[in-house]
Structure formats: C-alpha cells, structure tokens
Amino acid sequence: MAQINKRLAENVAGEFFVDESCIDCDACRQIAPASFRDHGGQSSVYQQPQNPGEQHRAFMALVACPTASIGTTSHRNARQGVEAFPVHVVDDVYFCGFTSEASFGAWSYLIVRPGEKGGNVLVDSPRFTAPLVKRIEKMGGVSLMFLSHRDDIADHARFAAHFDCPRIMHEGDHASALGIERVTTGTEPVRIDDELLLIPTPGHTRGHQVLLYRDKVLFTGDHLAWSPERGTLTAFRDHCWFSWREQTRSMEKLLPYRFEWVLPGHGRIHHGPIEEMHEHLERCVARMKTQ
Numbered sequence: 001m002a003q004i005n006k007r008l009a010e011n012v013a014g015e016f017f018v019d020e021s022c023i024d025c026d027a028c029r030q031i032a033p034a035s036f037r038d039h040g041g042q043s044s045v046y047q048q049p050q051n052p053g054e055q056h057r058a059f060m061a062l063v064a065c066p067t068a069s070i071g072t073t074s075h076r077n078a079r080q081g082v083e084a085f086p087v088h089v090v091d092d093v094y095f096c097g098f099t100s101e102a103s104f105g106a107w108s109y110l111i112v113r114p115g116e117k118g119g120n121v122l123v124d125s126p127r128f129t130a131p132l133v134k135r136i137e138k139m140g141g142v143s144l145m146f147l148s149h150r151d152d153i154a155d156h157a158r159f160a161a162h163f164d165c166p167r168i169m170h171e172g173d174h175a176s177a178l179g180i181e182r183v184t185t186g187t188e189p190v191r192i193d194d195e196l197l198l199i200p201t202p203g204h205t206r207g208h209q210v211l212l213y214r215d216k217v218l219f220t221g222d223h224l225a226w227s228p229e230r231g232t233l234t235a236f237r238d239h240c241w242f243s244w245r246e247q248t249r250s251m252e253k254l255l256p257y258r259f260e261w262v263l264p265g266h267g268r269i270h271h272g273p274i275e276e277m278h279e280h281l282e283r284c285v286a287r288m289k290t291q
C-alpha cells in the first residue's frame with residue numbers, strides 16, 4: 001500500500017499521490033494520462049482527476065501499479081479499479097491490469113475464445129491476485145499460457161496450476177528448467193491453431209518469441225513497441241540482453257506478416273492500418289541497422 005509519509009514532492013496536492021516506491025514502469029501514465037506524468041525517473045500526479053471518467057482511470061492505474069505506489073489520502077475504496085480488469089482492448093482481447101513487480105510491470109493480455117476455437121489464451125503473466133483470477137474464471141478460464149520470454153513470466157506457475165493449463169515458451173529462455181509443458185525450439189514459426197502463430201524473435205533474450213493473432217494483433221513482449229516520442233515503432237537498444245544483431249534480424253523476419261495492433265509487454269500499444277504498421281516496421285528495422 002502506498003504510504004503518505006513517502007509521498008513524492010512532485011505530486012500536486014489532492015487525493016491521489018505516488019510514493020517513493022515507484023519503479024517508473026509507465027503503466028499509470030498509459031492508463032491515466034490525464035493524471036500521471038513522468039517527472040524524470042518516476043511518476044507523479046500532475047493533475048488530480050477532474051471528472052468521474054478521469055477518477056475511474058486513476059483507480060485503474062492504482063490497481064495496475066506493480067509496486068502499490070499509488071494511493072489516496074483518504075484511503076478511498078479502489079473497487080471500481082479492481083472491477084475494471086481485464087479491460088477490453090480490441091475484438092476479444094483484454095488487458096489484464098494487475099501488473100507484477102517480478103516482471104517490472106510488464107503488461108499481460110487475455111484472448112477470450114470459445115472452447116471450439118481452443119479456449120482462452122493468457123499472454124504473459126499478470127500478478128496472481130484473487131479478484132483478477134475470479135474475473136478470468138468468469139470469462140472462461142485459461143486454456144493456454146503463451147510466455148513471450150523469461151522476463152515477463154511473473155506468476156506463470158500459479159496461473160498454470162490454478163487453471164490447469166499448459167504453458168508454451170522457447171527453450172532459449174530455459175523453458176524446460178521452468179517446468180513449461182510445451183517447449184519450442186529453433187527459429188521457425190510454430191502454428192498453434194488457425195488463429196495463433198508463434199514466431200521466434202531472438203534478440204532481447206535468446207528465447208524471445210511473439211504471438212500473431214488472426215493476422216491482426218501482434219503480442220510483442222519486449223521485442224517491439226510504439227514510441228510516442230518518435231511517433232513510430234521501436235525496439236529497446238538499452239534493454240537488449242542477448243544480441244542486438246539477432247534482434248534486428250528477428251525484426252526483419254516480421255516484415256512479411258500483417259498486423260494492425262502491437263500489444264507489447266513494455267512500451268506503448270499502437271493501432272494503425274496494416275500498410276501503415278508495415279511502414280513503421282520497415283523504419284524500425286532500418287533504424288536498428290544503424291544502432
């Protein structure tokens with residue numbers, strides 16, 4: 001729980017505040033940009049919510065925060081934020097909220113599909129917490145967990161045990177040692193079913209992989225994200241743990257695929273027409289080759 005005596009001085013006066021435990025994961029700024037900003041290495045409240053809609057987003061940010069760094073001075077009930085997740089993104093894809101400090105606040109997603117289509121897929125792992133687990137149960141549970149790479153797996157074992165679902169992950173990130181049920185190898189794409197294509201993208205880590213859903217939504221883990229500063233797709237040179245050259249090659253490998261949405265673990269979500277996204281990806285590859 002956020003502590004008022006550790007409230008950051010950069011917060012404006014009022015109900016919502018961020019305390020000094022903030023790890024600068026960016027979740028609150030994405031979820032409630034009308035209230036939270038980056039003041040340099042951490043987040044703070046630059047404007048208190050001005051209406052019920054902004055207040056709702058601020059409560060969602062409070063709940064999603066991986067370090068419980070957001071609080072309210074009068075200890076308001078955050079139920080509306082809790083009940084908001086998983087929140088709809090596009091078609092049958094939802095953002096789980098409830099990020100985990102173990103994955104530095106990485107975002108995870110739920111694809112809700114009927115049983116005959118293979119059932120629900122949890123993309124990377126949120127924090128294992130009772131309200132979220134109950135909501136996911138009501139939405140049909142989890143039939144498969146896709147784990148993009150070793151950094152964003154958080155409470156994967158607890159989710160897998162609770163929902164009795166297999167996990168799929170690449171051996172390059174020591175999937176066998178983690179007890180993963182479906183371990184992939186090599187660099188060739190793996191078709192999971194007619195809607196889901198797993199594409200190995202080594203670079204950020206040795207075993208990183210992305211997931212393409214219905215040729216429309218690309219779940220990118222820490223491989224690729226939108227940069228609001230650059231106004232285009234980007235990869236994180238400073239957070240490449242395995243090989244930038246490999247990551248550049250992996251990015252180039254994505255060029256033949258078509259998608260409208262990029263849903264990353266870290267970095268910003270973006271949606272655009274297929275052709276436009278392709279151009280952004282081309283620009284990203286070109287830039288990576290110069291870095």
Ligand code: SF4
Pocket residue numbers: 018021022023024025026027028029042043061064065066067068069070105
């Ligand atoms: S969500 Fe929490 S940890 Fe992340 S930037 Fe906001 S206050 Fe900091």
